[in-house]
Amino acid sequence: MxxxxxxxxxxxxxxxxxxxxxxxxxxxxxxxxxxxxxxxxxxxxxxxxxxxxxxxxxxxxxLPGLIDSHVHFRTPGLEHKEDWEHGSRAAVAGGVTTVLDMPNTVPPTLDPDAVVAKARRITGRSLVDFAFHIGADPSRPEILAGLDPAVARSAKVFMAGHHTAPTVISDPVQLDKVFAAAATSGVRLVLHAEDQRLHDLLDTWRGGPPDAYRDYERWRPRSSPISAVVRVLELVRRHGTEAHILHLSSADEADLVAAAAADGLPVTFELTAHHLSFTDADTARGGARTRLAPAIRGAHDQERLWAALRAGEVATLGSDHAPHTKAEKELPVAEAPPGLPGVQELATAVWTGMRRRWPDEDPDTAIRRLALHMGERPAGLFGLTGKGRLVAGxxxxxxxxxxxxxxxxxxxxxxxxxxxxxxxxxxxxxxxxxxxxxxxxxxxxxxxxxxxxxxxxxxxxxxxxxxxxxx
Known part of the structure; x- marks a missing residue:
């Protein structure tokens, strides 16, 4: 070529x-x-x-070069799992030319200096263009209020904890301050919306994680993200904060966010290929390879997520590319981390699903859907000038x-x-x-x-x- x-x-x-x-x-x-x-x-x-x-x-x-607005390329500090060279190779092999990387590295990117240091470390190593979601620090919400948009215009909020989450914001007062600060400067919040308080309550009652993956979805049930989404919508209504909810897993979440958007709230959501491709039956059979946070739900939920894609209710398709080593994924249920690699598979997996589910749909209509949700819409949401469209200039x-x-x-x-x-x-x-x-x-x-x-x-x-x- x-x-x-x-x-x-x-x-x-x-x-x-x-x-x-x-x-x-x-x-x-x-x-x-x-x-x-x-x-x-x-x-x-x-x-x-x-x-x-x-x-x-x-x-x-x-197609225009695709945008994956949700990757964990693990640089710095977790490069035994993934590094920028391999992550960007996986990206271009999947047609992705621009990524937005998450802050849960070691050290985490919780302030502008850390973002700049991370960018310098990556320069010269990446096949793809890149930007960052800064991490929301509950102890320093003022950073978001004064954030230079040349550094980042979006911030990641973990509302529940898992193995690599650097900060968890579950306290209502802290969460309110973060939403207020982000609204002040027009910073879009991207949210891991699960309810840590609900997890803690259930874990105390049940006595911890299950012994087998057939019980994994019930251990981290749909009530958790539903509760978190309700809190997000209340805060968006209160402060006017722009919010993008990541990796929706259930029909109820999709209904809530779609209804809120129709009511005029500045809220959008992402779907991942793995929530579209797998069900809880796959996790029960295959174990940790599809152990995720939030968990993969049942067939009814999967059908609703596909319907959201076909109706255009979804804003972005993201991979949540979050590799772990095979040895880490083979740990006992209580210790195995959630996450899987996905940037390489994202577009092809979604395309495969569309063609199988809607075989009579005009392929030109289907391919425009990919270009919209992995091109135009993420470019618009995250201010990526010159990306996501086949147009002159x-x-x-x-x-x-x-x-x-x-x-x-x-x-x-x-x-x-x-x-x-x-x-x-x-x-x-x-x-x-x-x-x-x-x-x-x-x-x-x-x-x-x-x-x-x-x-x-x-x-x-x-x-x-x-x-x-x-x-």
Missing amino acids: PRAGGRRMAGVNAQLAVVNGRLVTPEGVRSGVLLVADGRISGITGAAPRGVPVLDAAGGYV ADADLVVFDPERRWMLSAADVAAKCGWSAYEGWTFTGQVRVTVKAGRIVYDREQGRFGAPAGRWLSPLGREKGRACNG
């Missing part, structure tokens, strides 16, 4: 032409030749200019996707450092063939090749401010 940077023809603003693809644009899927120059999309035309290097999409879809981040190819995932396909996937043995429909970032190929499946790590720290204020931050 060619790289951008070839000879520029007189009168033609192009260094790469993507041909024979179905272009997934904001207006719909269309034919045409997409032109790239200086790392940006320079236009769409009817034919490739003579002398310009060509990338042949061979009839596949050409946008960053030339592209994915060539074969929608019909059927293939089985094996451990050998996994790019994440942990070396395993909950989807091993699955037969997927659809496959990423080529991923391009800023006009240069960063993943070519046919050649088994990754590109150079030229990913940038993105500023929510836009391209020029972002470059200043990178310096």
Whole structure:
């Protein structure tokens, strides 16, 4: 496959032409030749200019580079599980060219200095562009009130604890202060919405975790996230804080958030591929590989989440890419950490599910859904200028996707450092063939090749401010 940077023809603003693809644009899927120059999309035309290097999409879809707004790449401090090199390889193998990383590292990113230090550590190691959710510190809510949007415009709130949560905000007074501070400066809160007080109550009554995964979902029941979502909606109504609730797991949560949004509250939600792909029966059979927080629910809940996707109620699709080593996942139930790798599988798993559940749906409609919820909407929510859309002037981040190819995932396909996937043995429909970032190929499946790590720290204020931050 060619790289951008070839000879520029007189009168033609192009260094790469993507041909024979179905272009997934904001207006719909269309034919045409997409032109790239200086790392940006320079236009769409009817034919490739003579002398310009060509990338042949061979009839596949050409998507904007996908955005995963929920990853844990474990840098710094937890790099035995995952590191930025492996995480960004997994991302581009899944068509993802931009990620937003979570704060629960060692040390955690709970203030602007920690965010800047983390960005410096990652620079030169990443195949993808990146931004960060700063961590909400209950002891210092004033940080959110004065947060420079060049550092972050979103903050992660853990309302319940698990193995890597750096801070847990379950106290009502602390939570109120965090919501008020975020509203002051327009910081969007992204929330792990489970109720730690409810967990503590049930654990005291039951005497701790179960001995077997067949009881895992009942140990961390639906009442916990439902209770937490109700608290979030009350605080959003009180303060006007923008809130994005992560990894919804139940039908009740989806109903509550959809109703609140319809009532005008600034609240949105994310769905993960694993809550769409697995049920509690899979956890009962397979154990820790699908042990998650919040837990995977039953088939009824899964059906409601799929309905939310089809209806457009969901804002973003995220992977919650949270690898652990095989040895950690094989620990007893009380000690095994929740989480699984997923950035590589996210788009393909959702596409596979859509094609199986809605076989009569126009594929162009289905692919636009991926572009919307992994492109336009996360770019808009998190201020990612130039991302998520195939339009002139946008960053030339592209994915060539074969929608019909059927293939089985094996451990050998996994790019994440942990070396395993909950989807091993699955037969997927659809496959990423080529991923391009800023006009240069960063993943070519046919050649088994990754590109150079030229990913940038993105500023929510836009391209020029972002470059200043990178310096």
